[in-house]
Amino acid sequence: MPRPLPRPRLRSAAAVFTTMSAVAATSFITAPSIAEPFAASPCALTRTEAHHSEGLDTWNAGYPRPTRALDAVMVFLSFPDAAPRTTPAQLTADHFPATTDFFARASYGRFTLRAHPGKHWIRMPRPSTAYAMQRDWNASHRAAYLRDALAAADAEVDFSRYDVVYFVADPDAPGVDSDATKVVNLDTPLRADGTDIRRVVTVFEQHPPDRLVLAHETGHVFDLPDLYHRPEDGRGDWDTHVGDWDLMGSQFGLAPDLFAWHKWKLGWLEDRQVVCVPGSGPARLTLESLGAGPDAPAAGAAGAPAFGTGRGAKLAVVRTGPDSALAFEARGAVGNDSSTCRQGVLVYRVRATAPSGTGPVQVVDAHPGTEACWRHSVYPPLADAPVELGESFTVPDDQVRVEVQGRTASGAWTLKITPARTEPV
Template sequence: MRRSGIPAGDTPGGGVVRSARAAADAPGRPRGARALAAGSCVLGALVAWTLGTGPAAHAAPVAACLLPRTAAHHSEGLVDPGGVEQAGSAPAGYPRAQGDVDALMVFLSFPDSPPALTPREVAADHYPATARFWDAASAGHFRLHLHTVDRWLTMPRSATAYRINRDWRAADRTAYLRDALTTADPAVDFRGYDVVYLVADPDAPGVDSDATKVVNLARPVTLDGNPLSRLVTVFERHPPDRNVLAHETGHVFDLPDLYDRPPPGSAADWDTRVGDWDLMGSQFGLAPEPFAWHKWKLGWLRPEQVGCVTGPGTSYYDLAPDESTGGGTKLLVLRTGPDSVLAVEARTRTGNDAEACRTGVLLYRVRSDRESGDGPVTVVDGHPGSSACAATSVYPPLADAPLGPGESYTLPDGTARVTVTGREPDGDWAVKVTQRTTGAADAGRDV
């Protein structure tokens, strides 16, 4: 989407990168002391941090499988706490991952360290790769366009003065954010942007890549009439970690962290819950395509692409691969409790999952009452006791999690059984679901 007053230029291979015009080029726009007001607003905001869309459209037949949206941060629910269905909308303060979405990238340097890279070189670390990832994942439903400020804006203090690190003290990160916005505001027009990336010079002493996160503000800061509730603070190396900005962008659209952060000082694995499956678990995963549940949450699946299994009895489904761009059923959902479901989808080696270790039918539990980073999704290990792709997987015990033809999984309480009966000539996976009781019968407890 071309924006008025912004010169457009497509980068080779896709992923639009555009130059954001400075405020001086926008006539009739008062500036004065508003930059200081923006800084004081940030100072007064209570900042919550995540590492790091809205409820999807649906029809009555799938209503029984919708989870209630709870107060949990980045809740996996698809309905608000009052039970009001919000077809295709996003929770308050979150933009929608629908259609053309404009993102702004601002580059911040520090007075004691002249940048060795140009803003264009740093932008190329992340785009068009980030735009390509989300375009493929959404099958074109979500197109992210990057606009850049093509010069470094100098912060008032050195990076070391802000004590940048993963577990940043609130006072230090608030000071950084205040100075970043106060520095950028006189030079940048923030109007019309749904996503804002504040990118630090990767070579400056004191810049810590572990601190790359999304900042969630207790109340929005308004810049050029644009209320912003969250900002992406980027401290990545050059070149950066794979898919890191795509992961952080997922948070902007209300997707939770799916990894398990061990206690400080522990050598435990971070990826025990979902392994390689879904970008929000690990940006290094072999199969980073978003779960079909997340695609439903973001509004990319039509109602007829979701099968709500309400039994009892036996039902049969053909599952189109999660990565495919066509129609067909992409997600089966079995209600297992008031805040939980068992989700079933097919995964193949294509698109974002071209390097997947194993293919087949993947099962995972979803809970809407769990906070981001506290296990909202857990992949079912279809082959407990075995591992795969030890040299490349982020967590080999789950790399071979999908079920193959003739394999089954039964819920621990025995109420339902999922069996893969075969692979169809068109690439779909044939699945049989047998339920002993209805989801409603077990609605009082989570399985």
């Protein structure tokens, strides 16, 4: 595993601003909620009306479900007040194949995102400064931008062919603000080529862009919430909820693979890969490392080849209430987590009633008195959150105990979970 390296105790203002701007992905208006039956497991929380609810007993059919190949169009927009200094091919390479590769690894090959980039710039009718782009974008300016972009592109793009739409702005135009990169959900959809467009990813990233930013934004297209904490005054740490441990918290994380809970929600884990721990007696189980799959590179503690099949158990769940649960998953240096700071069993709380951006997932720190990788981690106090090999940990408040007992020859983790309660929720 990586050794902690020294770093300044306080980030520079520029570094903090970069983190804040890069993970900005709030929504405009929530699309209608249409339920489709999904997980039948007894530990699947019920989806609520919370925006991007972490409940997963049903799938919100207002969002495309990434259990098949999906097609994404990239429309490149220039403005009358600037001559582009980059090409569409250069901006495409900023995001692809990296975004497709991330999702291929995260889904164990179950999902493919196919990019269809435009070949040239499409001119917007107004200067870039006319749209007043910024993080908390004025609704009227944002609507004008979307209308103009759709009208300008419609003659060249058949939007009925695509599941995902990226409007990519000339990064060097004077009015373009990278802080405005986000997903816009529309209550009244845009209409083009006989199809409704309910959400658009507006991309204003500089060249080169922030790492995995498009994967983060695309996660919102699949109904995943923001997991970062946004300080009210815009100052302070944004990564206190989950630290490095999920792309939807920070695309800069050392271990940005999606939580097993999210993979279950998206349909990449089957119910049989989720262990529902009963309220009575201890449960002994084996979990594959989250990133381990049939094509994952071998890695692991003490030479253990955390490879696996991608089809073994990945998640254990203890229900803690009607709308809450504790989740347990093994995180190792494999797949999207190859740069992880620490390895072990990660514990986190899930709340189905908490909307995006309000802490619907919160990592529980098994080592609250220490931190790690403080030169590279987005939030060092949680960088060493996992329960490591040979350790035991009792989750505060819930009094659920986990013991990490060993590794198998294939690199999977063996553990025992003992709930405190003796009756079902």
